[in-house]
Amino acid sequence: MQKPIEQTALYRIVNPRHIAMFGASNRFAAMGTNLLSSILALGFEGDIYPIHPEEDQVLKLSAYKSVLDLPVTPDLAFIVLPTAVVPEILEDCGKKGIKQAIIVSGGFKEVGGNGIALEKQICDIAARYGMRFVGPNCIGAVNPHHKFNATYFPYNQAAGFIGMASQSGSFITQMFDYLSGFGLGYSTGISVGNEANIDIVDCLEYLGACPHTRVISLYIETIRRGREFIDMARSIVPYKPIVAYYVGGSEGGKKATFSHTGALSGPDKLYDGVFRQSGVIRANSIEEMFDFCLCLGLCPKPAGNRVLIQTHSGGPGAVAADVCSREGLILNPITTQTLEKLKQYVPHTGSTGNPIDITYSKNSMDYYESIPKVLIEDEASDAMLIYFLMPGHSVRRALEGFGITGEKATSQAGAFIDDQSKTVADLIKGFSKPFIGFSFYTRENRFIRNLQDNGVAVLPSPVRAARALAAMVRYTDYRKKILAGC
Amino acid sequence: MQKPIEQTALYRIVNPRHIAMFGASNRFAAMGTNLLSSILALGFEGDIYPIHPEEDQVLKLSAYKSVLDLPVTPDLAFIVLPTAVVPEILEDCGKKGIKQAIIVSGGFKEVGGNGIALEKQICDIAARYGMRFVGPNCIGAVNPHHKFNATYFPYNQAAGFIGMASQSGSFITQMFDYLSGFGLGYSTGISVGNEANIDIVDCLEYLGACPHTRVISLYIETIRRGREFIDMARSIVPYKPIVAYYVGGSEGGKKATFSHTGALSGPDKLYDGVFRQSGVIRANSIEEMFDFCLCLGLCPKPAGNRVLIQTHSGGPGAVAADVCSREGLILNPITTQTLEKLKQYVPHTGSTGNPIDITYSKNSMDYYESIPKVLIEDEASDAMLIYFLMPGHSVRRALEGFGITGEKATSQAGAFIDDQSKTVADLIKGFSKPFIGFSFYTRENRFIRNLQDNGVAVLPSPVRAARALAAMVRYTDYRKKILAGC
Numbered sequence: 001m002q003k004p005i006e007q008t009a010l011y012r013i014v015n016p017r018h019i020a021m022f023g024a025s026n027r028f029a030a031m032g033t034n035l036l037s038s039i040l041a042l043g044f045e046g047d048i049y050p051i052h053p054e055e056d057q058v059l060k061l062s063a064y065k066s067v068l069d070l071p072v073t074p075d076l077a078f079i080v081l082p083t084a085v086v087p088e089i090l091e092d093c094g095k096k097g098i099k100q101a102i103i104v105s106g107g108f109k110e111v112g113g114n115g116i117a118l119e120k121q122i123c124d125i126a127a128r129y130g131m132r133f134v135g136p137n138c139i140g141a142v143n144p145h146h147k148f149n150a151t152y153f154p155y156n157q158a159a160g161f162i163g164m165a166s167q168s169g170s171f172i173t174q175m176f177d178y179l180s181g182f183g184l185g186y187s188t189g190i191s192v193g194n195e196a197n198i199d200i201v202d203c204l205e206y207l208g209a210c211p212h213t214r215v216i217s218l219y220i221e222t223i224r225r226g227r228e229f230i231d232m233a234r235s236i237v238p239y240k241p242i243v244a245y246y247v248g249g250s251e252g253g254k255k256a257t258f259s260h261t262g263a264l265s266g267p268d269k270l271y272d273g274v275f276r277q278s279g280v281i282r283a284n285s286i287e288e289m290f291d292f293c294l295c296l297g298l299c300p301k302p303a304g305n306r307v308l309i310q311t312h313s314g315g316p317g318a319v320a321a322d323v324c325s326r327e328g329l330i331l332n333p334i335t336t337q338t339l340e341k342l343k344q345y346v347p348h349t350g351s352t353g354n355p356i357d358i359t360y361s362k363n364s365m366d367y368y369e370s371i372p373k374v375l376i377e378d379e380a381s382d383a384m385l386i387y388f389l390m391p392g393h394s395v396r397r398a399l400e401g402f403g404i405t406g407e408k409a410t411s412q413a414g415a416f417i418d419d420q421s422k423t424v425a426d427l428i429k430g431f432s433k434p435f436i437g438f439s440f441y442t443r444e445n446r447f448i449r450n451l452q453d454n455g456v457a458v459l460p461s462p463v464r465a466a467r468a469l470a471a472m473v474r475y476t477d478y479r480k481k482i483l484a485g486c
Numbered sequence: 487m488q489k490p491i492e493q494t495a496l497y498r499i500v501n502p503r504h505i506a507m508f509g510a511s512n513r514f515a516a517m518g519t520n521l522l523s524s525i526l527a528l529g530f531e532g533d534i535y536p537i538h539p540e541e542d543q544v545l546k547l548s549a550y551k552s553v554l555d556l557p558v559t560p561d562l563a564f565i566v567l568p569t570a571v572v573p574e575i576l577e578d579c580g581k582k583g584i585k586q587a588i589i590v591s592g593g594f595k596e597v598g599g600n601g602i603a604l605e606k607q608i609c610d611i612a613a614r615y616g617m618r619f620v621g622p623n624c625i626g627a628v629n630p631h632h633k634f635n636a637t638y639f640p641y642n643q644a645a646g647f648i649g650m651a652s653q654s655g656s657f658i659t660q661m662f663d664y665l666s667g668f669g670l671g672y673s674t675g676i677s678v679g680n681e682a683n684i685d686i687v688d689c690l691e692y693l694g695a696c697p698h699t700r701v702i703s704l705y706i707e708t709i710r711r712g713r714e715f716i717d718m719a720r721s722i723v724p725y726k727p728i729v730a731y732y733v734g735g736s737e738g739g740k741k742a743t744f745s746h747t748g749a750l751s752g753p754d755k756l757y758d759g760v761f762r763q764s765g766v767i768r769a770n771s772i773e774e775m776f777d778f779c780l781c782l783g784l785c786p787k788p789a790g791n792r793v794l795i796q797t798h799s800g801g802p803g804a805v806a807a808d809v810c811s812r813e814g815l816i817l818n819p820i821t822t823q824t825l826e827k828l829k830q831y832v833p834h835t836g837s838t839g840n841p842i843d844i845t846y847s848k849n850s851m852d853y854y855e856s857i858p859k860v861l862i863e864d865e866a867s868d869a870m871l872i873y874f875l876m877p878g879h880s881v882r883r884a885l886e887g888f889g890i891t892g893e894k895a896t897s898q899a900g901a902f903i904d905d906q907s908k909t910v911a912d913l914i915k916g917f918s919k920p921f922i923g924f925s926f927y928t929r930e931n932r933f934i935r936n937l938q939d940n941g942v943a944v945l946p947s948p949v950r951a952a953r954a955l956a957a958m959v960r961y962t963d964y965r966k967k968i969l970a971g972c
Contacts, residue, residue: 027887028883028884028886028887029884029887034883037883106835107835111834111835152880153877153879154879166801167801168799168800168801168802168804169799169801170799170800170801170802171801171802174799174802174875174926175926177877177926177927177931178926178927181928181930219801221804247801247804247805247808248804248808249808249812250807250808250809250811250812251811252807252808252810252811252812252815252817253804253805253807253808253809253811253812255807255817255839255840256795256800256803256804256806256807256808256817256839256840256841257804257808259837259839259841259843260800260801260803260804260837260843261800284949285805285947285949286805286926286947286949287947287949309742313654313655313656313660314654314656314742314746314747315652315653315654315655315656315657315705315733315746316654316656316657316660317742317746318654318707318733318734318739318742318743318746319733319739319771319772320742321736321738321739321741321742322733322734322735322736322738322739322742322743323736323739324738325736325737325738325739326735326736326738326739329738331738331741331742348597349592349593349597351745351746353741353742353745354741354742355742355745357745357746389660391639391663393639393640394638397514397520397523398514398515400514401513401514401515440660440661440663440664440772441663441664442667444667444930445663461771461772461773463770463771463772463773
């Protein structure tokens with residue numbers, strides 16, 4: 001049922017070789033200029049042809065008076081022009097044989113009145129020429145694997161594995177920095193705008209086929225093609241998880257989304273049903289959506305819902321246990337075999353219940369290597385949560401114990417932290433169960449940054465880690481059901 | 487009903503003038519040494535008398551063989567010694583006339599067996615000498631206003647306004663860095679340990695009376711004196727909010743907290759009832775607890791539950807509206823008077839519904855000064871949420887429009903951001919309604935950092951801001967009810 005990616009409507013939109021750029025000029029303040037700057041800044045390797053009625057050059061690129069003058073037929077028309085001229089320009093693009101467009105310009109259906117007629121006009125033109133387009137009233141798209149960032153924000157991190165389609169442009173672009181705070185990035189992000197031609201379902205089709213996309217995220221205010229959404233999602237979920245954040249289920253949300261995108265949102269229960277039937281995991285916030293993506297993209301999938309928690313701090317362990325339990329996860333005691341192997345590492349103050357609370361390890365390698373190695377093999381659990389805490393000062397103080405102080409202590413502490421995080425990362429590569437770290441520290445902490453950069457899933461609190469694990473278990477369930485034809 | 491702070495049991499424990507320090511040595515690895523290092527590092531201004539059987543000096547302080555040899559009677563005995571010797575040492579302290587102690591040592595009731603008898607023994611000694619103590623099995627206390635940090639972690643931020651009592655030491659110390667990520671700090675933090683003598687209720691009494699504490703936070707696995715807790719909380723809530731995070735309401739949480747602190751936790755519903763009767767706001771995570779503290783500590787309290795949302799990005803605005811609505815907040819349309827004043831600032835693409843979505847302002851001062859000034863006065867709302875977004879790149883790009891580039895642009899962008907944040911902070915000082923910012927950026931972003939450093943409440947997502955506002959409204963309701971005697 002899955003199409004080859006080259007045959008999906010979005011393929012040449014987010015992987016263009018040649019772009020006709022409308023609306024960029026040498027005026028820095030113009031939105032089109034800003035978008036062209038973004039495209040150039042990420043080092044796009046294809047050809048860009050600015051179309052400008054007066055300028056010979058735009059941002060040092062040779063400009064053309066009309067798209068009809070171009071020496072080639074570009075893959076993509078990128079249109080950031082006043083509303084009124086968009087139909088005419090799109091018509092020219094059609095004549096030139098361009099088959100794909102992104103229309104950033106607003107002032108269409110979302111403003112009502114004449115905008116509705118204008119939107120119908122561009123749809124008709126596209127139909128006449130067999131064109132597919134994203135927008136209007138969107139903020140563009142980003143495909144860092146193709147060095148293509150056609151959005152207003154600079155994309156500064158590495159290309160990632162999260163494919164996103166969003167009915168809010170903000171949740172594509174304004175999340176670049178947020179994601180980089182977890183060492184994450186997009187595989188492809190698409191702001192769908194008014195969805196006059198390409199919609200969320202088309203995005204699912206592309207992201208399902210995209211080899212760089214390990215997990216799909218959706219920001220949804222309304223689903224315009226319900227049946228197709230369900231069918232498309234069900235065809236993808238067996239091999240790729242989909243996470244959605246839906247807004248509009250409350251009175252305030254309903255009004256706000258209508259005013260934002262003209263969305264006719266439905267009650268929560270309806271969308272719960274649609275998502276359940278589709279096998280789509282529902283998140284309760286943007287942050288939670290990306291938490292789920294992080295774990296689903298980095299970890300092996302759990303076979304079931306039994307979790308083991310390792311900690312050396314009682315409070316964070318208790319919180320993790322409490323939330324796991326609320327989320328329907330099971331905390332089994334460890335098996336007697338595991339207990340036998342574990343004993344040597346747990347001091348008399350510790351607890352071998354679940355959570356396993358080590359309280360204190362003489363040798364920190366025990367906590368980060370020997371113990372998880374024993375626990376992950378426990379047959380009474382399908383997944384593991386582990387509390388990560390290694391503040392620089394405690395390592396430096398330990399070194400002081402050996403008479404190592406000052407700058408030398410700082411540098412040795414750094415080397416020690418690097419080494420420990422490498423050990424954890426290497427260790428979990430061999431695991432076939434999910435292993436999710438939690439901490440109140442983030443990437444500003446060297447240990448956490450190293451772990452994340454080495455592919456370890458770490459979330460910034462026990463609550464978030466436990467909920468993400470529960471989402472992974474939901475994915476396992478959904479997948480099984482769909483494969484069984486339920 | 488409120489005692490003068492000097493008469494509370496905790497007063498000299500967290501405001502000691504002279505400390506007898508047991509368990510510190512010149513061995514860096516020892517826990518006691520680490521704790522003494524922390525006390526010294528924060529620049530404690532009182533006298534510290536290390537008691538050590540062999541050393542003449544401990545960390546360059548003159549040491550004494552016995553507490554009985556001291557030239558003065560210290561306010562506080564700080565005990566980090568092996569379990570078995572604690573009773574004898576406490577007895578000596580009693581003889582010396584010391585009336586306060588913190589007992590960090592573990593191995594008491596929490597380990598069962600002989601530990602139970604040992605705990606009874608220290609309680610009896612304390613009773614005999616009229617001593618009050620925190621612990622055993624705790625990690626100490628911090629009172630940065632007194633330059634007193636008797637915990638394992640360095641306290642690096644400014645003294646703050648959050649008073650915390652916690653049944654997990656981790657949630658005192660391991661949150662120092664977390665709080666500083668919001669520009670926050672503790673007024674006083676107390677790890678209550680086994681609560682053999684001083685418990686959460688005593689902490690409430692102290693924190694209620696503490697002039698530096700604007701809001702009280704509690705991490706709770708069990709409440710040992712239910713009636714007293716309710717009475718004490720009700721006596722405080724009329725003038726100071728209390729926020730609690732309770733863990734133990736689920737099966738997994740119950741088991742984990744029992745193994746952690748021996749807590750006999752009760753079902754969620756029971757604790758919901760206790761908190762409601764006490765006027766204590768319940769949070770669903772540590773992060774949420776501190777979100778609530780941040781807003782309650784920084785903002786005027788809302789008179790009611792009607793909220794106005796200002797944004798220039800549709801998605802974040804819709805999310806805020808959706809969550810507000812789910813949390814029982816009301817989004818009224820603005821009054822016609824407000825609409826009249828607002829019109830000039832809203833372009834045709836914008837929306838004057840609620841959320842007010844400006845979409846785009848020619849002059850960014852409109853968004854951060856003129857518009858909130860108009861909106862905050864709207865009589866149809868009691869509070870305001872505003873979306874904050876000012877990434878450095880967009881300011882630099884705007885400057886490029888004026889031909890300002892390179893280093894000059896970076897420096898001018900910085901100055902512009904400083905200026906804008908100062909304007910916002912100055913503006914809201916005049917408001918008597920809560921004004922809460924939300925953003926996906928944190929303190930690493932200069933604009934957000936400046937706002938927070940100038941006392942503006944900013945939370946890192948629309949969901950968190952909306953929930954914090956709802957918590958403030960709950961506080962208003964609780965306060966009214968208690969004052970009315972309900």
